[in-house]
Amino acid sequence: MTEGKGTQSNQYFPPKRKKHLTVDDYVQGVLNGDRAVIAQTITLVESNLTTHMETAQKVLKQLMPYTGKSIRIGFTGVPGAGKSTLIESFGLMLCEQDYRVAVLAVDPTSSVSKGSILGDKTRMEQLSRHQHAYVRPSPSSGTLGGVTRKSRETLLVCEAAGYDVIIVETVGVGQSEITVRSMVDFFLVIMLTGAGDELQGIKKGVMELADAIYINKADGVNKQAALNAKVEYNRLLHFLQPATEGWETKAYTVSAVTGEGVPHIWEVIKQYKDVTSKTGVFGKRRKQQMIDWVHSMIENQLKTRFYGNLIMKQRISEMEKLIVSGQASPTFAVQHLFSIYDQNR
Ligand code: GDP
Numbered sequence: 001m002t003e004g005k006g007t008q009s010n011q012y013f014p015p016k017r018k019k020h021l022t023v024d025d026y027v028q029g030v031l032n033g034d035r036a037v038i039a040q041t042i043t044l045v046e047s048n049l050t051t052h053m054e055t056a057q058k059v060l061k062q063l064m065p066y067t068g069k070s071i072r073i074g075f076t077g078v079p080g081a082g083k084s085t086l087i088e089s090f091g092l093m094l095c096e097q098d099y100r101v102a103v104l105a106v107d108p109t110s111s112v113s114k115g116s117i118l119g120d121k122t123r124m125e126q127l128s129r130h131q132h133a134y135v136r137p138s139p140s141s142g143t144l145g146g147v148t149r150k151s152r153e154t155l156l157v158c159e160a161a162g163y164d165v166i167i168v169e170t171v172g173v174g175q176s177e178i179t180v181r182s183m184v185d186f187f188l189v190i191m192l193t194g195a196g197d198e199l200q201g202i203k204k205g206v207m208e209l210a211d212a213i214y215i216n217k218a219d220g221v222n223k224q225a226a227l228n229a230k231v232e233y234n235r236l237l238h239f240l241q242p243a244t245e246g247w248e249t250k251a252y253t254v255s256a257v258t259g260e261g262v263p264h265i266w267e268v269i270k271q272y273k274d275v276t277s278k279t280g281v282f283g284k285r286r287k288q289q290m291i292d293w294v295h296s297m298i299e300n301q302l303k304t305r306f307y308g309n310l311i312m313k314q315r316i317s318e319m320e321k322l323i324v325s326g327q328a329s330p331t332f333a334v335q336h337l338f339s340i341y342d343q344n345r
Helices: 023-031 035-046 050-066 085-098 126-130 145-159 176-179 199-209 220-237 262-279 283-306 310-324 330-344
Strands: 071-077 101-106 133-135 166-169 186-191 212-215 250-253
Touching: 023 035, 023 050, 023 145, 023 176, 035 145, 050 145, 071 085, 071 133, 071 176, 071 262, 085 101, 085 126, 085 133, 085 166, 085 262, 101 176, 145 166, 145 220, 145 262, 166 176, 186 199, 186 262, 199 220, 212 220, 212 262, 262 283, 283 310, 310 330
Parallel strands: 071 166, 071 186, 101 133, 101 166, 186 212, 212 250
Antiparallel strands: none
16 A cells, blocks of 8 residues: 655654753764764763753763764864865775764864964865765854863764764864874874975974874875875984884875875775784873863863962963062062962862
8 A cells, every 4th residue: 555645744843842852862962973972962062051062061971981982083283284175085985994083173273363274264175965974164253262172072072972083173282282192083184385495493393292293185286295205204303202102103295185185095095903902002102191181170160260260360460560660570469369368279
């Protein structure tokens, strides 16, 4: 027996989204890989509202046993280096191999200014549409503070949702690389050729964080220059302390546009996982990252309490005036402020 068109049973009614999810709704939705619930959970985790933070902690507590199984990869590079293009190409390749891939962004600008380097453009369109991928835009601007907490917790939500590869992207403009390095297993730095500035000190800092350097845009007329840069980087890397014990960081060339060299990235990462798991460095780093995370949260809380205390706000500004007029030394000021804080916390 067939049912005719237009009968009740043939019509599609999308399931109604609950406005207020319970802790169980969040947990079950994430564990079932429900993208809408994953997105809602991340929004919850990113919120600074006390009630949201409390619910988020309950959700995370239940999700924790399901985390830790992915490989976490950091990608960094200056604006225009080709991060989006390369992550899209790399991510699509992994999706085709049946891996589930999540891409998160740590945007150093979003908490400081209204603008966002990573979030403003439509990014990784093809990858976002792939059923095995989840691309999360950077936290919205104005979410002051706690960028690290939010990114780490977002990463855990994605892991609990069953993503095998978590890519954390950031712009190479300072502190954010160190933040991302502190939450990933493997850190990949994208470089460009040109301007003869390969050896400048500014790049040395980020090179010391890298487990691999990929010189992107190694195609067309730029290919030879990229190959030359690779030799130069490898020469320099020889003199630097490796970022990961027992692993030799090397430079390679890649083209996000032609795809040449993209499969190689995965080969290197697999080899890295293999080598560092055998030596125990992989697990050791993860444990250390958890401990470092606790300390960074303690520091944040202390700062928030100290600077957020109304009496302190007033006393700090009074002290500043005394210092600039030469009536108090900075050391005295700090000691004095802490004695006031101890009495008023
Ligand atoms: P991001 O700011 O680091 O995310 O860089 P994008 O991925 O937006 O890339 C910046 C520009 O470089 C875009 O116009 C890309 O099309 C281009 N681009 C990225 N990768 C390659 C590549 O491998 N070869 C070439 N020729 N262009 C590329």
